[in-house]
Structure formats: C-alpha cells, structure tokens
Amino acid sequence: MSEQNNSFQSDMQTVVTGKVESLTRYEIDGDNKGGSIWVSKPNTGKNANNLGNELIKIKMPFEMFDQQRLKVEAGEIKFPCYMEILAEITMGGQNKAVLSALSIRYLADSLEQRIEPKGVQHLDPATKPATPKA
Numbered sequence: 001m002s003e004q005n006n007s008f009q010s011d012m013q014t015v016v017t018g019k020v021e022s023l024t025r026y027e028i029d030g031d032n033k034g035g036s037i038w039v040s041k042p043n044t045g046k047n048a049n050n051l052g053n054e055l056i057k058i059k060m061p062f063e064m065f066d067q068q069r070l071k072v073e074a075g076e077i078k079f080p081c082y083m084e085i086l087a088e089i090t091m092g093g094q095n096k097a098v099l100s101a102l103s104i105r106y107l108a109d110s111l112e113q114r115i116e117p118k119g120v121q122h123l124d125p126a127t128k129p130a131t132p133k134a
Helices: 002-010 062-073
Strands: 013-028 032-041 054-060 081-091 097-108
Touching: 013 054, 013 062, 013 097, 032 062, 032 081, 054 062, 062 097
Parallel strands: 054 097
Antiparallel strands: 013 032, 013 081, 032 054, 081 097
16 A cells, blocks of 8 residues: 555646746755755735745756756846746655655746736636736
8 A cells, every 4th residue: 555655646746836036956065966946925924923925945956957047047037937837746754745846937027927827717806917918
C-alpha cells in the first residue's frame, strides 16, 4: 500500500497563477543548490502576526533561475509580474505540502494586462481582471 501512496503523491500537481515578487537561488558547497519563487497574495487577515501581503514559497530548480534571468536581461519580463507555475506537490517536513516548480510561464506585468487561462472561473465578478481590448 505504501508504494501506491508514494506513486500517487509523486503524480500530484497544481497550477499556481499569481503575482511573482521575486526569484532567488542558493548554492552551498557546490552540492546543495536550488531556488525559490516568491508569490504574493493579499492578506486574508487570518494571521495576526502578518502585516502586508502574504508570501508563498515555491521551490525551483537551480537552472530555472538562469532561464528567467536571460528573459529579464532580454527585456521580456520584469519583476514583479504575473506568472503561471506548474508545480509538483510532495510531502515535506512535519507532513506539510511542498510545492516544487516544474515550469514557469509569464502572463503579464500587471493584473489589468493579465489574460485568464481557459477554465478559470471567478466566484465574485468584481475580482475578475479586465481583459485587454483587441
């Protein structure tokens, strides 16, 4: 049964669409390296110990940082911006879910420019971003 659970967990994926504040990476002794995608969302007010936007950390392969740096240097993207991140969900320490990026795609510089992916539905029409005029 445990083999099936591990197999199932390795197949769990989600798509995170949001405002990416920054990308960071680290390298320790050449062996331990990786990166992070920092996505912000408005404060829900559920945590009295948080002021300002809430930040979500998504693990990122070390090499993905260089791919995005080339796009920044070419003027294709700038941070912060809205991005779509395909992430694998795995089990981390203390049985908490860990999101690890498989791919990242630029959507827009601002919410007003953002084009909704197919299948996205908004429960509150007031929160639906304006679509660009053709």
